[in-house]
Amino acid sequence: MVTIIDEGRDRSKDGVEINRVKDKARLAVQDAGRIAMTYFRQRFDHWEKSPGQIVTDADIAIDRFLHEALVDEANGDGWLSEETPDDHKRLDRRRVWVVDPIDGTRSFAAGLPEFTISVGLLVDGHPVLGFVFNPANGDFFEATAGQGAKLNGRPLHATWRQSLEGAxxxxxxxxxxxxxxxxxxxxxxxxxxxxxxxxxxxxxxxxxxxxxxxxxxxxxxxxxxxxxxxxxxxxxxxxxxxxxxxxxxxxxxxxxxxxxxxxxxxxxxxxxxxxxxxxxxx
Missing domain, CATH: 3.40.190.80 (D-Maltodextrin-Binding Protein; domain 2)
Known part of the structure; x- marks a missing residue:
């Protein structure tokens, strides 16, 4: 299991804070999905940021929106995103948001509904919140450390298959x-x-x-x-x-x-x- 809090900290306060942040983050990811769908299968600019790696107007717009919606400067939040230069300040921060504004950009640009908005919150290097949203088909995955995972409100369970035969x-x-x-x-x-x-x-x-x-x-x-x-x-x-x-x-x-x-x-x-x-x- 994921270890969330260092020994010696008041865990009850951390739990309350995570639940407060979870509600804010869930709404932000849902809003980011709506932004994505205003671009999906529409005309927009895209370009290569490196050989074989494309980025679109939608990536940049969602990245900016999520940074503004999620990062609590007063709390000293760190930020790591595919579309933001990494200044390594996150390495000194206890809480770090890790974001891919559009994971599966090539599918998104091709008009295929195989892309997601991915937002995770780390505390002391361990994931405590996770949201993965495919706004094209409505699949909304979320998890809180120690509280299970859900898809559109329904609990998730990985399979217990043992053999690769037929897997x-x-x-x-x-x-x-x-x-x-x-x-x-x-x-x-x-x-x-x-x-x-x-x-x-x-x-x-x-x-x-x-x-x-x-x-x-x-x-x-x-x-x-x-x-x-x-x-x-x-x-x-x-x-x-x-x-x-x-x-x-x-x-x-x-x-x-x-x-x-x-x-x-x-x-x-x-x-x-x-x-x-x-x-x-x-």
């Missing part, structure tokens, strides 16, 4: 074209959709049994969804089984494996050799 695994379409993950997980059924945060939440909801990527991911992709998944009983790690550590100086991770408790280990064991070979050739 439903969700992966990235573009990555699967180059990795051919089916070669490493024979018998599994692979599905591809957009938005990393969305994929993790769908595993939390039991719509898929597991998720795998060997690509580099960032805190803003996963901070909210990690909490949703773990509060639904799922597990997540790096492809070599190491825990996910958030709000480090370099906020990225070399791949992820996620799933229910039994399947997570099965994916780790089945793909370990191939992943080790890949790392050896990087």
């Amino acid at each position: 439903n695994i969700v992966v990235s379409s573009s990555e699967n074209k180059s990795r051919h993950f089916a070669d490493y997980m024979p018998g599994a059924n692979l599905t591809t959709i957009g938005s990393l945060a969305y994929k993790l939440c769908l595993v939390a909801a039991g719509r898929y049994d597991g998720y795998l990527t060997w690509r580099r991911t960032h805190d803003w992709d996963i901070a909210a969804a990690v909490l949703v998944l773990e509060e639904a009983g799922g597990l997540i790690s790096t492809p070599d089984g190491q825990p996910i550590l958030l709000n480090r100086a370099e906020p990225w991770h070399e791949g992820l494996i996620a799933g229910g408790p039994a399947l997570h280990q099965a994916v780790l064991d089945t793909t370990a050799k191939a992943y080790g070979h890949l790392r050896g050739h990087r």
Whole structure:
């Protein structure tokens, strides 16, 4: 389980504060979804911020809105977002908002309903609140540390599937074209959709049994969804089984494996050799 508060602190005060912030954050994410839908399938500007990485007017508008709505300067909140330069001030802050204004920007720009708004709150490096919202279909995932995860108000539970045979695994379409993950997980059924945060939440909801990527991911992709998944009983790690550590100086991770408790280990064991070979050739 996630450890939220350092020993020696008044935990009751922290709990009250988190519940107050949760209501504000939920409304902000819902409003951000409405902003996203004013751009979705409309004409808007988009450009490459780096090779293969696009950003749109909607990303920038939502990023600015969420920063204004969420950050409490008097409380010393930190901020980490895909669309804001990282000045590392967050490393000295106890509370840090981790945001991807549109996760799955390429799908969003293509008019595909496979994108989300992802907002997580970290306290002492641990996720305590997580919101992942797909405004195109209304899927609203949320989690509070120690209180479970929900989809549109209904409790979530990851699956208890143990075997990869017949398991439903969700992966990235573009990555699967180059990795051919089916070669490493024979018998599994692979599905591809957009938005990393969305994929993790769908595993939390039991719509898929597991998720795998060997690509580099960032805190803003996963901070909210990690909490949703773990509060639904799922597990997540790096492809070599190491825990996910958030709000480090370099906020990225070399791949992820996620799933229910039994399947997570099965994916780790089945793909370990191939992943080790890949790392050896990087």
